[in-house]
Every structure is written in C-alpha cells, then in structure tokens.
Amino acid sequence: MSDDISNAIDAFSKGLPVCLFDSEKREGETDLLFSAQHVKPSTMRQLRKECGGLLFLAIGDEVGDLFGLPFLQDLHTNPELVKHYSVLNHLVTNDLRYDSRSAFTLSLNHRDTYTGITDKDRALTTRRFAELTNDLFESKSSTEEAQKALGNEFRTPGHIPVCRESRGGLKVRQGHTELAVGLARLSRTTPVVIGAEMLQPDGDYALSVDDAKAWAKERDIPFLHGIDIINALSSGE
Numbered sequence: 746m747s748d749d750i751s752n753a754i755d756a757f758s759k760g761l762p763v764c765l766f767d768s769e770k771r772e773g774e775t776d777l778l779f780s781a782q783h784v785k786p787s788t789m790r791q792l793r794k795e796c797g798g799l800l801f802l803a804i805g806d807e808v809g810d811l812f813g814l815p816f817l818q819d820l821h822t823n824p825e826l827v828k829h830y831s832v833l834n835h836l837v838t839n840d841l842r843y844d845s846r847s848a849f850t851l852s853l854n855h856r857d858t859y860t861g862i863t864d865k866d867r868a869l870t871t872r873r874f875a876e877l878t879n880d881l882f883e884s885k886s887s888t889e890e891a892q893k894a895l896g897n898e899f900r901t902p903g904h905i906p907v908c909r910e911s912r913g914g915l916k917v918r919q920g921h922t923e924l925a926v927g928l929a930r931l932s933r934t935t936p937v938v939i940g941a942e943m944l945q946p947d948g949d950y951a952l953s954v955d956d957a958k959a960w961a962k963e964r965d966i967p968f969l970h971g972i973d974i975i976n977a978l979s980s981g982e
Contacts, residue, residue, distance in 0.1 A: 750931070750977045753967035758932040759783075762791070764943075764961040764968045765928065766954050767921050771843045771971075774798075775957035776921050778940040780929060781875035788939070789864040789871075798942025798951075802853075802871060802907045803925035805936030808878050809909040811891045814850040816909060848911070848922040854903030861904035870905045873898060875937040882935075910936075915975050927974040 753763045760783025766775045777796050779788050792800055804814075818838055820826060827833045838847055854861035855870040877898060881891045910926045911918040925938040943952040943960070952960070961968040 747973070747977075749967065749969060750973055753928065753969050753973075754932045756967050757928055758934055760788075762966050763928060764957055764966055765921070765924055765940075765971065765974070766957060766969070767924060767971045768919065769954075771919065772921065772942075772951070773954075774921070774951040775943045775954060775968075776925065776940040777943060777966075778925050778928060778938050780932065780934045781871045781937040781939045782879065782935050784868050784872045784875075784939055786864040786868045789867045792939070792941040793864065795943075796941035797944035797946075797948055799906065800867065800939065800941045802874065802905050803848075803922040803938045803940060804850075804878075804907060804909055805926045805929070806910040806912050806914065808936055809850060811878065811881060811886070811888060812895050813888050813892060814907065814909055816847070817849045817851070818847045844918070844920060848908035848918075848920060850907045850909045851901045852903045852906045853899045853901055854905070856898055856900055858904075867904055870899070870903065871937075871939045874905075875935045878937055879935045915978060919971055919975065924971050924974050927978050928969075931974070931977055 757763050757780055760780055763778050764775050765778055777792060781802060789800070821833050822837060853870055853874065855873050858866035858869060860866065861870065877894060881894060886894070908922040910923050915923045915927055921940070925940055926936045929936045929938050943957055944950070945952050958968050
C-alpha cells in the first residue's frame, strides 16, 4: 500500500479530512471528505466555507439496505407516482453526461434540530446517523427495527442530502459516493461519510485538480485519486 493511501487512511480514521479527486472521465471534481462518526460543528463550517459545493452524506449499500432507503430516481420514475404527479415525467433524469443514474436517496434532519441548516444542526444529523448505523449493525437489528429507530430520531425532507452506494460498489460505479465509502472501508470506519465538492472561488467551475492538490498540500491534508482507492481495495481482496 502506498504512503499516500496509508496517510489518508490514518487521517480519515482519526476524523481528519481527506481530499479525493474522482477522475477526468467522470465529474472531474475534488471532494473534501470526513468520517461522519467524528463530525463536529467545526467540520461543517470547514466544508461550507472552504468547499463551496453541496454538502452530502455518502452511505454504503449495506446501510441503505439496513434502513430500506430508496434511490430518488426510482421513486421519481415509479409509474404510480408519475401518473399522480405528471411533472415527474417531464423531469426524468436521462441526460447525465457522467453517469446513467443518480446516487441520491432521502434527505434527513435530526428531530432535535430546529431548521436543520446550521453547522450545529447539520453536525448533529450527520454524526447521529453514523452512530445509529453503527449501533444497529452491532446489535444485528432487522430492517423493521432499524426503520423504527431511524424514524424515532430523524425526519425527511431535511438539510443533509444522502447518497447511496450502488450495489456492487466500485465494481459497477466509480462515483464520489462509492469512492468515499471505499475510503471508509479501507479506514475500517462506519461506511457513512460527509463531504462537499470543491469549487473555484467564484463558484463557476470545479476547482482544478492542480489547485486542489496545492490547497491540500498547504494544509497538510492527504490527497487521493479515485484509482488509488480502487487499487487499494482490489489489492486487499
């Protein structure tokens, strides 16, 4: 395993940030990522102030299965829903230039939040989702039990958009969701990762990979390419 991967795994497992560039063949974006179980309000402030893109929560496919979380794209193309809400037929996702489908599932707020948008609120939602996930896996809870526990603490819609890993992970899709979850697996942390895309200061384009590398180097933050995650996971099989 390379020093870059080892350093990133060590930092990520301690709750420190890691920069991850997907590929020029996909979105061509760098995300700043943190293990969700270590999140604090200061984490959300850093993502909000220093990235500029959407804050999202990437979860493993097994987490999606545990809670029975649907892909929004499947909901929005459900024949019964399309029939009842005809606008969905006009808004269908069929023109993504970097993929065939979206990873988004439901968005969440913790029930103890107010609006859900403050750094404190979003940190609570993020951290508690990761903690609850870990607790439910450890207790080997059923989906019915997990959904009840989720509903006791969370509501939807909310201010934390959640993206679900595709079944098969990086073998079938090499998006930021799968890469972020892959980093969590390598780090042996709960497969729940908070992140945001890094944009140029004016927000018109993604931050270039060279600028993202320079930004990370100035702050001593590990920088990885998607292929680094893919190779490290493959070598461990």
